[in-house]
Amino acid sequence: MKKLLIVVMFMAIFMIGMASSPISKDYSVYAGSTLVNPEIASKMMESEKDLVILDVRKQGEFEKEHVEGSYQIWRSDFSADEGEYKYSGMRAAPQKIAGILGSYGVTSNTHILLLGEGEAGEAYRLWWILDMYGHRNISVIDGGIEGWKSAGLKVVEGTVAKPIVPTIYIFTNPENLSKSADLEDVRSAIADDLVILDTRAYLESDGFTQEEKKIAVGRIPGSYNIPWNLMIDKDKTFKSSKKIKGIFDEQGITKDMPIILYSQSGVESAHMTFVLRELLGYKDVRNYDGSWIQWSYESSQGNVEVEKDNIFKVLFSYLTKREKLESVITMLGVWGPLAYILIYIFVTLTISPALPITIASGIIFGPVMGVVYTAIGAGIGLSLSFLIARYIAREAIERKFGNTAIFKKIDEGVKKEGWFILAITRLIPIFPFGIQNYVYGLTSIGFIKYVVLSTIFILPGSSVYVMLAGAFTSGDKAIVLRYSITASLIFMGLMVVTKIIKKKWNL
Structure with missing residues (x-):
């Protein structure tokens, strides 16, 4: 009974933390x-x-x-x-x-x-x-x-x-035509080294996608790329002015700088013009009406230059820049989470470190959906590992892990403690996650019980990393505070349970 109360209490803390209440948006910050x-x-x-x-x-x-x-x-x-x-x-x-x-x-x-x-x-x-x-x-x-x-x-x-x-x-x-820029304005801005902002999506700016095939691939020389959709939250409303300002601060673009914006045809750049002027209060902001359509046409006539990066440099940027990776996954729609889940399954099956991709889920999907997608990927991965060990490669797995201390402890625990030992080894990292999945396939525990309990009890441990990564990435103080407290409570619960188990098992 005491064992059950410990686990139930811990899971209650986790579920209370996950139940977040909506926060009313404050429009006075704009x-x-x-x-x-x-x-x-x-x-x-x-x-x-x-x-x-x-x-x-x-x-x-x-x-x-x-x-x-x-x-x-x-x-x-x-x-x-x-x-x-x-x-x-x-x-x-x-x-x-x-x-x-x-x-x-x-x-x-x-x-x-x-x-x-x-x-x-x-x-x-x-x-x-x-x-x-x-x-x-x-x-x-x-x-x-x-x-x-x-x-x-x-x-x-x-x-x-x-x-x-x-x-x-x-x-x-x-009329105030100073709010618009033309071709000559952009040429002058290049010569004067002023800020020219490409507001197209990363893939479009980098030349991987193009709305019109006849339009050239590339960008205006010297321009920065801050996609317009970075200004939008997942509920399709604008982010807070603090979050938006942080994006521009990272690029060193400040309120006192003259800025010319462009996109494919002046639509996304008008959107960004609204952001800079109406939400952040920037004054010297001009939308280049002709945008990339006009610039591309003029480049075909030999009148202007087009800038392109080396393809390997561009591809590397998608591996090293979180925002670009996030944009690709977001662009994939339903396929984005699926791609993440497949990667997590692969990591689990190959017993690779799961921590980096677990943290990435919080950054890309946020503190809530990151936990959900991590649970799905890990749940499927641990299920397949179990089935491989039990039915496909049992002899090989036994040779690899059958005589190890990990297997002996888990096998002994399953026989004596039943589901409780499974819950504990999932709640706290007593044994490596990837190895556990195969070792449990060698024990007498049933598959359904193993899958259900494993999936449930890996959530608290993984959620600590996902919540913190997602919360701090959001930049919202309320979200950071709420999920930091939740993650701290979960971590404290893990520490308490760890001490109890270490003392009982003499680990």
């Missing part, structure tokens, strides 16, 4: 007030008479679900007409934008509320254009349509017609 949470946006819709909601998504997505009272708009509506430029993606002129706004019943006094596809940048591209041309009253809903639904707010389906009687829209404030 430099500006343009970004609003869905609840505030909903109250704006109820209280303000002159407000228009523009949903910046494709028509089909809008028809499936949208905020009631909103209108659909897409990038082609606020882009230059075909033939105006030799390349696509440029912004529309003020006259076209004014006509578009008028068709939605917008006036210069209207509060425009923008909503997009989660973290995607199209809504921020429209914000950048409207703000630059002089419309002052604009808000953007954090998290887009996903954030709206996550807040438990209502969505409807179907088509929505524009107002029967449009308005005549006039930009009453002067």
